[in-house]
Amino acid sequence: MTAATPRAILEYGLASGNVGLVQLLGLCPLLAVSNNAVNALGLGLATVLALTLTNTAVASIRRLTRRDVRIPAFVMVIAAVVTSIELAIRAWLPELHAVLGLFIPLIVTNCALMGRAEAFASRNSPGRAALDGFAIGLGFLWVLLLIGAVREFIGEGSLFAGAGRLLGLPGLELAAEGYPGFLLAVLPIGAFLVLACLIALRQGWRLRRASRRAA
Amino acid sequence: MKEALRESLRSGVQLALAALMATALLAGTFALTRGRIAESEHRARTDALAIVIPAGRYDNDLVADTITVAAEPWLGQPASTVHRARLGGRDAALVLSVVAPDGYSGDIALLVAVDRRGRVVGVRVSGHRETPGLGDDIEVGRSDWITRFTGRSLGDPDAARWAVRKDGGDFDQFAGATVTPRAVVAAVKRCLEFVARHGDALYAAAPGATLRIDSAPDDYRPQ
Numbered sequence: 025m026t027a028a029t030p031r032a033i034l035e036y037g038l039a040s041g042n043v044g045l046v047q048l049l050g051l052c053p054l055l056a057v058s059n060n061a062v063n064a065l066g067l068g069l070a071t072v073l074a075l076t077l078t079n080t081a082v083a084s085i086r087r088l089t090r091r092d093v094r095i096p097a098f099v100m101v102i103a104a105v106v107t108s109i110e111l112a113i114r115a116w117l118p119e120l121h122a123v124l125g126l127f128i129p130l131i132v133t134n135c136a137l138m139g140r141a142e143a144f145a146s147r148n149s150p151g152r153a154a155l156d157g158f159a160i161g162l163g164f165l166w167v168l169l170l171i172g173a174v175r176e177f178i179g180e181g182s183l184f185a186g187a188g189r190l191l192g193l194p195g196l197e198l199a200a201e202g203y204p205g206f207l208l209a210v211l212p213i214g215a216f217l218v219l220a221c222l223i224a225l226r227q228g229w230r231l232r233r234a235s236r237r238a239a
Numbered sequence: 240m241k242e243a244l245r246e247s248l249r250s251g252v253q254l255a256l257a258a259l260m261a262t263a264l265l266a267g268t269f270a271l272t273r274g275r276i277a278e279s280e281h282r283a284r285t286d287a288l289a290i291v292i293p294a295g296r297y298d299n300d301l302v303a304d305t306i307t308v309a310a311e312p313w314l315g316q317p318a319s320t321v322h323r324a325r326l327g328g329r330d331a332a333l334v335l336s337v338v339a340p341d342g343y344s345g346d347i348a349l350l351v352a353v354d355r356r357g358r359v360v361g362v363r364v365s366g367h368r369e370t371p372g373l374g375d376d377i378e379v380g381r382s383d384w385i386t387r388f389t390g391r392s393l394g395d396p397d398a399a400r401w402a403v404r405k406d407g408g409d410f411d412q413f414a415g416a417t418v419t420p421r422a423v424v425a426a427v428k429r430c431l432e433f434v435a436r437h438g439d440a441l442y443a444a445a446p447g448a449t450l451r452i453d454s455a456p457d458d459y460r461p462q
Contacts (some may be wrong), residue, residue: 043349054240069345073434085257085260088253088256088257089253089257090249090250092250093253093257096257097254097257100257100258100261101257101260101261104259104260104261104262104264104265105264107265107268108264108268111268111269111272111276112268112272113273114272114276114279115271115272115276115279116275118276118279118280118282118283122283189454215307
């Protein structure tokens, strides 16, 4: 495996290898927590942190673990890191914890974590693994945040409602007065629809670019 | 054979090391966050009670001064949490978790604060599955109906008028939904009667105690 440049690592995580749009990994949190922008931002940031830390930890013990015990060792490290993040959120952002609740420990089951640990971190230095985790996490964050913002805007006519209470960032809140709301966008089906539209947009863009290049 | 044994032993040691690291990380984070987590949970529980009892009405620790009461005929559930509010060392109010078991779609969970003279300090719905758009006007976010209990007591209105208008009482029902407000009015009334009859015992019980009360309202019919 040739060593990727930092730029290539970032590009892969944010675009060409995006977990949400291209690999379609971690769809459970992506669909469940994208009902509004604040929840999406909260879980997205927690995922960025988790991926960066687990990738770093896995890369630093990669020489200590042999092939046959690698997976169980990674599982333990990932579980410990995610649980630590959950405890920290409970301690410092209790309201956010009350909203995200079960989905923070469920970051453990986000296949992106195990996938990156196995595919990248176990073969690279801690620094590069950290960058890769950060890039992949950021790629997940922007897709999650975009879906959350679209669903909240269409469904409730607001953006980042509750940011002051949950994240301590009241400046983000926007709300349209008198908007009747559109239930479909808030229901689970809205998550599938928005994700499908995003994937379709990306495919359309790629195909058009490819055909232009061919012409 | 010996080689194989050594190999698996090495794997075991590596796994144990990974487990040790994971444990150390968890123990460290737990020790760092334990105090803050307890603090924020305590604050969250106090805040939840503040919606039925204003902060100026008591000066004790509501969350710590709590008993469990088993009085299903009165309070609608096998075990109810009761917080005692005290001001300047004197009994000020009780905050009871109450269930109205006869809602349109099952239980309606309420939080009811009653002062020493038997007047309602505040009532809020803490959980329900009533029909959206019809029965959910009991939520304070949807209408001010639930706030009209505030200040009322067993003599105000008379016992016979503690009912919805359709049943000859003083409390409004909602257009298209009578069952839900009827259940809430009845539950609040039962709670007031319970406090009138057993309030002293509730104030006197030691914090953390479980109180079992075997009486029942006069019109009680076991379900």
